[in-house]
Amino acid sequence: MSEPATPLPTFRVFFHDGKTFDFEAGHPLIAEKKARAAHPGGFVKKVKILKGTAK
Numbered sequence: 001m002s003e004p005a006t007p008l009p010t011f012r013v014f015f016h017d018g019k020t021f022d023f024e025a026g027h028p029l030i031a032e033k034k035a036r037a038a039h040p041g042g043f044v045k046k047v048k049i050l051k052g053t054a055k
Helices: 028-038
Strands: 010-015 020-024 044-049
Touching: 010 028, 020 028, 028 044
Parallel strands: none
Antiparallel strands: 010 020, 010 044
């Protein structure tokens, strides 16, 4: 039997204009890339991992 997949941690990406996005990703740079695609032209301020979502 195969084991269930480990859930990915959730990252919150903050932009300088005040928008935030939450993405599940294996690495913070992947979450940042997804956020940039969702909000083109925005400047990323920071990326944080949300508590309780880490492996």
